[in-house]
Amino acid sequence: MNKYSSLFLPAIFFFIISCEDGKSTKNNIAFDSTDSLDSSKREDSTTLKVADKKLDSVSANKNDTSFLNGDNLKTDDYIKHYPVNQNAELRSEIERLRKEWKNAPNPITAIYQGNDFGAYHHLLFKAANGAVYDFGQAKNNYGQYNLHKLSGQYEDNPEFLGKEFKVYWDWKLSEFLCCHGEYGEAKAYLPSITKLELVKK
Numbered sequence: 001m002n003k004y005s006s007l008f009l010p011a012i013f014f015f016i017i018s019c020e021d022g023k024s025t026k027n028n029i030a031f032d033s034t035d036s037l038d039s040s041k042r043e044d045s046t047t048l049k050v051a052d053k054k055l056d057s058v059s060a061n062k063n064d065t066s067f068l069n070g071d072n073l074k075t076d077d078y079i080k081h082y083p084v085n086q087n088a089e090l091r092s093e094i095e096r097l098r099k100e101w102k103n104a105p106n107p108i109t110a111i112y113q114g115n116d117f118g119a120y121h122h123l124l125f126k127a128a129n130g131a132v133y134d135f136g137q138a139k140n141n142y143g144q145y146n147l148h149k150l151s152g153q154y155e156d157n158p159e160f161l162g163k164e165f166k167v168y169w170d171w172k173l174s175e176f177l178c179c180h181g182e183y184g185e186a187k188a189y190l191p192s193i194t195k196l197e198l199v200k201k
Contacts, residue, residue, distance in 0.1 A: 080173060083184025090178050090186050101191045107166040108133055109199065114156040115148050120177050123147070125167055133167070137176035138192035145196050160198075168195035 078094045110125035110133060122136040145165075148154040172192035177183040 081187035139174040140193040164199040166197040
């Protein structure tokens, strides 16, 4: 072996090891950045961004008061689409709901009173203190409980009529008819059932 070979062999060996370390570091960086990107996407999908007015991702089924019950939002933050010529009426309706639901417990323990149609659909639960909660126009999730059957006007299911439930709720983006007089299609956040639990006695 000549003297040049003995000098180049350690250099080549060092170069090969360096390349392998660099490749594994690059792979680790790629994995970490992908992982953190995925986790940031997951976090963004459940985070309420008030500054951007992105209220579609409000979390549900929490025992604490909904963020949308806060005083830091304006009534217009709840409204996505006004019925034609009904801006003032819809604003007034949302303001009424905000006041009415501000201190509502979550979950609400109440008896299912049934549903009916007046000017629009009503879905009523009555608490022990006499308070009545109406979820009729909202985007509700009943889970396994079929509270009523769809047959023109909704027919109450006798299995659940008069039964006590824990009603979990949150402000959900809902499409509904508004307002008194001329009814047009509206899209806004309404108190909505996110989960029901039958209270077994």
